Amino acid sequence: MSAESNGTSWRITLPCTRAEAEAIDSASDLAIDAVLMTTEEVEDDVERWRLDAYVEHEPDAAMLATIHALVPSASGHDPVVTQLGDEDWIAMSQAGLEPIREGRFVVHTSAHPVAAPAGGRAFLIDAGQAFGTGHHGTTSGCLAMLDGLAVAGKTFTRAIDVGTGTGLLAFAAVELWPDALVVATDIDPVAVNVTRENAALNGIAADAVTLFVADGARHPDIDAAAPYDLVIANILAGPLVSMAPELAAIAAPHATIVLAGLLETQRDTVVAAYVACGCTLDAIDRRGDWTVLRLTAGAYRYVPTAPFDPKGRDGWALDL
Numbered sequence: 671m672s673a674e675s676n677g678t679s680w681r682i683t684l685p686c687t688r689a690e691a692e693a694i695d696s697a698s699d700l701a702i703d704a705v706l707m708t709t710e711e712v713e714d715d716v717e718r719w720r721l722d723a724y725v726e727h728e729p730d731a732a733m734l735a736t737i738h739a740l741v742p743s744a745s746g747h748d749p750v751v752t753q754l755g756d757e758d759w760i761a762m763s764q765a766g767l768e769p770i771r772e773g774r775f776v777v778h779t780s781a782h783p784v785a786a787p788a789g790g791r792a793f794l795i796d797a798g799q800a801f802g803t804g805h806h807g808t809t810s811g812c813l814a815m816l817d818g819l820a821v822a823g824k825t826f827t828r829a830i831d832v833g834t835g836t837g838l839l840a841f842a843a844v845e846l847w848p849d850a851l852v853v854a855t856d857i858d859p860v861a862v863n864v865t866r867e868n869a870a871l872n873g874i875a876a877d878a879v880t881l882f883v884a885d886g887a888r889h890p891d892i893d894a895a896a897p898y899d900l901v902i903a904n905i906l907a908g909p910l911v912s913m914a915p916e917l918a919a920i921a922a923p924h925a926t927i928v929l930a931g932l933l934e935t936q937r938d939t940v941v942a943a944y945v946a947c948g949c950t951l952d953a954i955d956r957r958g959d960w961t962v963l964r965l966t967a968g969a970y971r972y973v974p975t976a977p978f979d980p981k982g983r984d985g986w987a988l989d990l
Contacts, residue, residue, distance in 0.1 A: 682723040682734065683750040686741040688959075691719045692906070694740055702736055717743075728753075772810050773817025775842060791845045793872050795836050808930040811955045811962035812839050812904050815928050819964075820846040824926065827851065829900035832887060832917065833909070833931075837865030837879065839902050844878045853895060855884040887916045888978075897922035897971055903929050907936040911943040912981060918947035918972040925967040934961045941965075947972050 682704075686694075691708035705724040721744075723737045734749050769778040774790035786792035816839070830853040831840040840854035856862050862881050869879055882889050886909070899922045903910060910929055921927060927949060932940050934956055941951050941963065948968030955962040 679754045680725050680728055681752045681754055682725065682729055682737050683752065684721045684738065684741050684744040685747055686719045686721045687717050687743045688719050690741045690743060691721065694721065704733075704737070706740075724754075770810050772813040773821070775813050775817065775845075777810075777813070777838065791842075793838060793841055793868075795838050795868060808904055808932075808957070808960050808962065809835075809838060811957050811960065812902065812928055812930050813842055815953070815955055815962055815964055816842050816846060816902075819926065826900040826926070828895065828898040828922070829853070830855070830887075830892070830895075830898045830902065830920065832901070832903040832913070833857070833905040834865050834881075835861050835904070837868045839904060840865065840879050841869065841872060841874055843900065843902070844874060847900075848878075850900075851880070851895065852878065853880045853882065853892065853898070855882045855887070855889065855892065857883070857885050859883050886913045887920050892920065896920040897925065899925045901925060901927045901967075903927075903931075905931045907932040907940055910940050912979060914943035914947050915972070915974045915976075916978055918944065918949060918967060919974055921949075921967040921972065923967060923969055923971055927965040927967060928962065929965065930960070930962040932961055932963075933959050935959075937961050937963070 686708065688710070691710075694706055694708055702723075703725065707722045707724070709720045709722070711718045711720050721737070721741055725733065729737075729751060734751070738744065738749060769776050769782050769784045771787070774787065776784055776787055776790065776792045777795055778784045778792060779796050780794065783794070784792060826843075826847045827849070828851045829843045829847065831837075831843065832855050834840050834854035834856050837854055840852055843850065843852045854865055856865070862883050865879070865881060869876070880895075882891060884892060887893075898920055901917055901921050903913065903917060905913075910932060917927065927944065929940060929944070937954070944965055945951070948970070949965040951963065951965050953964040
């Protein structure tokens with residue numbers, strides 16, 4: 671807590687929709703002095719989500735209005751303000767995140783520490799300023815997809831995690847293919863710093879993951895290290911479609927491409943964008959309304975024939 675805090679914290683609670691929750695979780699420019707947590711209250715019910723905002727000081731009318739503005743669907747509801755007392759407000763925000771297990775991996779928060787499974791790997795990833803704790807179906811589905819590739823005997827020499835968030839998927843790639851060059855990028859400098867901090871917390875060598883702040887794959891050093899035989903992008907459908915040509919362009923011939931952050935209803939649109947770049951769909955992992963895709967790049971490295979279209983990429987926090 672800050673030096674100004676008196677040890678008392680508050681929680682502001684409002685109902686929200688899944689779309690609002692995803693926008694909040696993925697946004698990188700929310701200038702709000704609070705820890706924001708979204709929770710699915712009824713599984714696969716797009717209307718039954720909850721926003722909890724944890725703050726160090728008693729919220730005033732301006733703070734309440736700012737939080738309320740994040741969830742327009744709750745316009746008819748008054749915020750529920752709860753005084754939490756002399757407790758760690760960050761720990762309170764983590765309390766509902768139970769460990770998740772996917773293949774050889776277990777992902778946990780500080781509030782729920784667990785040991786690594788036999789022959790497996792535990793990652794400590796706290797929710798905070800970057801998206802990707804493993805508790806969302808898209809991230810856990812990617813973990814399962816990567817673990818499945820390793821179980822099947824796939825090996826990679828160059829991997830890139832575009833839109834890395836907390837760094838979790840890049841860390842999984844390091845664990846599964848320790849001899850590979852692993853690159854992680856994010857458009858948000860905060861996320862890149864969070865990834866660096868999480869790497870240290872999890873005992874991952876500083877040089878095991880090469881980090882870049884980049885808009886998609888647009889960075890000269892990303893191009894210089896291409897092509898990659900494993901491309902991972904857990905973002906949202908709009909940016910995935912917009913980035914299809916540039917992601918295909920950095921993929922090696924026959925590279926594996928793992929895409930997530932899309933709803934099942936958006937699957938055909940996303941797949942079509944990558945098929946147009948020479949890719950083929952190999953596998954689908956559906957988790958509720960969300961879908962994880964595995965594709966294979968074409969036999970020849972893709973060369974874009976037109977300038978990249980920025981349409982959709984400004985919606986890192988939006989669905990198509």
